[in-house]
Amino acid sequence: MKLFYSIGQYLLLMKQVLARPEKRKVFMRQLFTEFFDIGVGSFGIVVVISIFMGAVVSILVAYNLNNPLIPRTMIGYSTREMAILEFSPTILSLILAGKVGSSIASQIGTMRVTEQIDALDIMGINPANFLIFPKLVAAIFINPALIIFSMAVSIFGGYLVGVFTNLFTPAEYVLGLRIFFDAFSIFYALIKTVVFAIIIVTVAGYQGYIIKGGSIEVGRASTKSVVYASILIIIFNLILTQTLLI
């Protein structure tokens, strides 16, 4: 019963979020701030995780390719496919659910407990729209850019393994990267990323917005936003993969 209540409450909040912004100029200013916070703020972690992810994937594939009938170019191919289809869109989104999601939930939650949301309400401003909508739009645009960047860095991470070890040659790796490429893979990854971005921001925004109480609840909301967003990302990952690839 509580689940249905929460879903209803979430949908009603989304109705408020998706309203027309009060003032376009103010909205644009907030949007650019969010581009910076979500995008540039996550840049470092995306680089570090992606480069190591790509390197580990290429080592694992190389380690498992014992059969001489399978060409070494499969290492580059497999690394590329894994980075594009799964690791960058899904794993990075899970990381962003932790970093961006918890930050959004605690920011909005703190505003709730310190009556800043009530202050917006009293002024006649739609607080849900004012606070969540710019974050949502920013994430929808910036997360795909981050994920594409992550794909490139992951693939480069695999290349570095070839350069610094003797598991495979860089030439074999690059050749592998260029075979059997299907552009739809990128499109599929971007669709997933946009859906995950919506999940991350709206779940975190909802958890922060409905807080009642004090600082303990802010912490709980932050944790809940990461847990629920991660579960939803995993579920939607399966649904989208089943729907788009099969």
Next chain:
Amino acid sequence: MIEAFYISKFFSDTQVLNAISVKFEKGKNNLIIGRSGAGKTVLLKCLVGLHEVDDGYVDFDGRDFSHMNRKNRKNIRKEIGMLFQGGALFDSYNVEENVMFPLNMFTKMPYEEKLDRVNQVLQRVKLPNANNLMPGELSGGMIKRVAIARAIANNPKYLFCDEPNSGLDPNTAEVIDDLISEITEEYNMVTIVNTHDMNSVLKMGDHIVFIDKGRVGWQGSRDDILSSDNERLNGFVFSTELTRRLKRRK
């Protein structure tokens, strides 16, 4: 003028407000007092629409606020300024941005004009040159003064203050009381202050409403309160040695 007509409010099965009817006039300091849990904050929140009333209605100068659609309600809210207990300043904005916020949202003034208005209200609350300070750098009294500046920046018709003196030392509390009184007179606003600070009650209470167990227990002015024979009111107002001495001297 703001009038409440028989407003009632329930939380689950608990009735917090019971058919409250009260009138708050323009240019006066209207104070809502009462024990903790008496329902005064709920009454204030019902008046500004943060809580929906379950029965009765609130009227702003002949406009039925409680049964209005969202759009019309928004127009009235633009005429409201509110000072929250903790100030409720936006953490990520500095003082200037906080005070300019209602002007950015609801006016088409050029930046210079908005800045002039911000400096004017900051001067009015005796905080010149505080424009670039962040809320985290302000003292309790300064936060309240910035919150007052933000509340009056857009020339509101109605000012609501929720425990403006909470957490302040007596001197600073007096400064805030004086400021609210002066601004009420200057802007000819309907000012409603929710307080349990007896200094404020005796100093600025032009019209005092005592809320007791969700009902209006007593109404009158600061002069009437000293001669009232309402036991519940006297038990609340004269609960300290200082106020008892004052009553005896009267």
